Amino acid sequence: xxxxxxxxxxxxxxxxxxxxxxxxxxxxxxxxxxxxxxxxxxxxxxxxxxxxxxxxxxxxxxxxxxxxxxxxxxxxxxxxxxxxxxxxxxxxxxxxxxxxxxxxxxxxxxxxxxxxxxxxxxxxxxxxxxxxxxxxxxxxxxxxxxxxxxxxxxxxxxxxxxxxxxxxxxxxxxxxxxxxxxxxxxxxxxxxxxxxxxxxxxxxxxxxxxxxxxxxxxxxxxxxxxxxxxxxxxxxxxxxxxxxxxxxxxxxxxxxxxxxxxxxxxxxxxxxxxxxxxxxxxxxxxxxxxxxxxxxxxxxxxxxxxxxxxxxxxxxxxxxxxxxxxxxxxxxxx
Ligand code: ADP
Numbered sequence: 029x030x031x032x033x034x035x036x037x038x039x040x041x042x043x044x045x046x047x048x049x050x051x052x053x054x055x056x057x058x059x060x061x062x063x064x065x066x067x068x069x070x071x072x073x074x075x076x077x078x079x080x081x082x083x084x085x086x087x088x089x090x091x092x093x094x095x096x097x098x099x100x101x102x103x104x105x106x107x108x109x110x111x112x113x114x115x116x117x118x119x120x121x122x123x124x125x126x127x128x129x130x131x132x133x134x135x136x137x138x139x140x141x142x143x144x145x146x147x148x149x150x151x152x153x154x155x156x157x158x159x160x161x162x163x164x165x166x167x168x169x170x171x172x173x174x175x176x177x178x179x180x181x182x183x184x185x186x187x188x189x190x191x192x193x194x195x196x197x198x199x200x201x202x203x204x205x206x207x208x209x210x211x212x213x214x215x216x217x218x219x220x221x222x223x224x225x226x227x228x229x230x231x232x233x234x235x236x237x238x239x240x241x242x243x244x245x246x247x248x249x250x251x252x253x254x255x256x257x258x259x260x261x262x263x264x265x266x267x268x269x270x271x272x273x274x275x276x277x278x279x280x281x282x283x284x285x286x287x288x289x290x291x292x293x294x295x296x297x298x299x300x301x302x303x304x305x306x307x308x309x310x311x312x313x314x315x316x317x318x319x320x321x322x323x324x325x326x327x328x329x330x331x332x333x334x335x336x337x338x339x340x341x342x343x344x345x346x347x348x349x350x351x352x353x354x355x356x357x358x359x360x361x362x
Pocket of ligand 1: 043044045047048049054055056057087088089090091092093094095216244245248
């Protein structure tokens, strides 16, 4: 697993429960989302009804699961957690929906990966708190209507655009989660350090935040690796110097690029003069699969403005040359 990967690994899952903010007040950043959600939840509480269905879109590790738990906590309701890929058949969904309690929050991660029949069942469940369970096959099949308790669906997806419009339209509130600003990540790191009983000075947190790719999950993971280093190689206190030495060991640079990211940039600059070069050629040069370069390395390089995808191929930006400390070649015309 990549240290700077945004998905949760086994260790993350164990520690994340302890690091999750428990209410909206503790949730750092995403000010707009927090303000809007606060209104939605207060209004529902005042009416004494289940909150509107909420769609959370955004990259992995930005706090979608955490927010769904906060919604349940703020509504004083239980929560059930499942994911699109876990729901293969409409029957799986019917079983979950019919066992919900009144007011329960159902968190459906990766909702865009649900099967088609399940998705269609969800439409009616969201709108009317009702499902039709089909019993039998062929001409003898009958639909048995089933009343459901009022519940709140919290759907999570990497991009709202991945959802079919009829599903998207059934959410009363859609929140788009942005990558976090460095100052917000510093606050996440200070908070987590307190909970993990680690001491970090301000500069140490700045150093870790700068390498966290705008993502709290990565910030928390880097913090744990730096803590190990501080305990083994120093007095346990995280300073700028310690953070930077620790993350050098793990080959995560000042901007959060790891070995793979730098390998791609390096090949693009040194072997192809900054491009344009085709994806397949670039992948062969770094000894990786096309998909790995395209889906694992490139999105962050593009987001950081280090690489551009053009119709003629991949091109390095001036920032890429500067980041690797290289000088771009002077073209003959100049
Ligand atoms: P997602 O569901 O979007 O993949 P999670 O909700 O699982 O992300 O969050 C990943 C980790 O980051 C958790 O440990 C969580 O505590 C932390 N985290 C996410 N957002 C915040 C935030 N706004 N403030 C503090 N910690 C956060």
